[in-house]
Amino acid sequence: MKQVNGHQIIQLFETWAPKRYAEDWDPVGLQVGQLNRSVTKVLVSLDVDERIVDEAIARGAELIIAHHPLLFRPLKRVWTDTPEGRIVEKCIKHDIQVYAAHTNLDVAEGGVNDLMADALQLENTTPLMKSYGEDLYKLVVFAPLENAEAIRQALGDAGAGEIGEYTHCSYEMIGTGRFTPSERAKPHIGRSGEAEEVEEVRIEVILPHFSKSRVMKALLQAHPYEEPAFDLIPLAQQTDEKGLGRIGTLAEPMTLRGFAEHAKRALNVPAVRVVGDVERSIKKVAVLGGSGSKYIHQAKQQGADVYVTGDMDFHTAQACEKLHLAIIDPGHHAEKVMIAGVAEKMKTLCQEAGYEVEWLQSEVNTETFTFL
CATH class of the missing domain: 3.40.1390.30 (NIF3 (NGG1p interacting factor 3)-like)
Incomplete structure (x- = not known):
């Protein structure tokens, strides 16, 4: 150690x-x-x-x-x-x-909202709403065949080509590269002032925004050319999507009264405030640590029977009654x-x-x- x-x-x-x-x-x-x-x-x-x-x-x-x-x-x-x-x-x-x-700890897997969901014994949980997604880029680079493996490895080690549970993902295609070095150039292949044709490989990898500078540094260090040819293309999709809150289900339905008692014990709080018919059946549960009153509509749209969150104000509680969304407020300190x-x-x-x-x-x- x-x-x-x-x-x-x-x-x-x-x-x-x-x-x-x-x-x-x-x-x-x-x-x-x-x-x-x-x-x-x-x-x-x-x-x-x-x-x-x-x-x-x-x-x-x-x-x-x-x-x-x-x-x-x-x-x-x-x-x-x-x-x-x-x-x-x-x-x-x-x-x-x-x-x-x-809020980074709220969003993180295994963070505050997962800890609260686990304490409430929720199953099959997913984020209540998306709050984060990492922008993606496609890097396309052209290199001599004999250097392709080293470049692919360097890009993968720097964080490019990560897709789900897979790393070092890439695509490549063989083609012909043409260039003419100037008199001031110091070409890796060919001579200054002479047109050159080289069998090259086109390497494509996906990378997230946060690793862009690290990947580009790795590319320039691994590539043999004085002036590597590459494209860095922003993509419409995102990766590493995360979200605030969690929504999941109970193993067995409970009454709102029974679930309120369960939440009080699970979150170790002395009391909870409840909105809704205490005898109604509860199966699907949304939870958001801290102050979650502004997300009642997301909880309703996700099909929650009850929403567990703190700092519920009077008028929002009235709105939940109209939405037929039960509320359990264990207080902000439940975090x-x-x-x-x-x-x-x-x-x-x-x-x-x-x-x-x-x-x-x-x-x-x-x-x-x-x-x-």
Whole structure:
């Protein structure tokens, strides 16, 4: 096992929940500190407040990974007599780094919404709505026959040609390449000023936008020509499609009353708010962690009998009654399932990578509401 710094931890984390999955408005990523410091312990929490920072200090954690961003809105100034300022000051004084994984962790497979769906024992789950798709390109490159295998391998190793569970996918066709090098050229084949014909192979691969620069660098390094001929064509389709929320089915139908009790136990909350006839039968369930009231129509269109989400307001609840869509509101804090989920996932990833890091689960209750 080897010691690591914050950069290595976050690079590993982002193989699971990359920042590109996040919504445009979401301030995910490093919020306080710097990632080039050594990390031996990471504290996973739902929120970041002064109690969480004190917990990190007491337990010896150098890095906090939280679901809810500490700095959700940009600060124009840092005054240390304000709540946010005190937290930032304390983190800096104690060399604690704060990293936020918000909607990217909602979207990621095995993230917040999958954890909630698993807790509710939903089966055959799919995203409630698409929120992310990676733009695709087709790279077409022409190369001498004897270099084709090396170029294909380099492109595949850089991330081109990944289709579903298959890697290094490509298509090729033999043809004739013609060119005349100028007097200043240094051709790999042929002589300056003389027309040349070469038997070449046309290689086609598909690549996602996020790997474009890496693939192009690999192409230029592997290709023998001084000026490789290639086309990079944007495609209409996307890959790596992800989505917010989940929708699935129960193994057996339940009444809304019974499912509400089940949800309360499964999500470990003291109470839930319910909209709808408590004796109606429930089979298909939509779930979205946090505030999901603006997605009621997506839940209805997907055929959900009940929608489990937090922060439901009165008028939206009335609209759900009219839609005959039952609601169970376990509160925003039900997302706390991510604490154990993230800690266990990252413990496994670190073990596989050979990283010597201890993953701590926050024991501070950050639920704002008290239920009497």
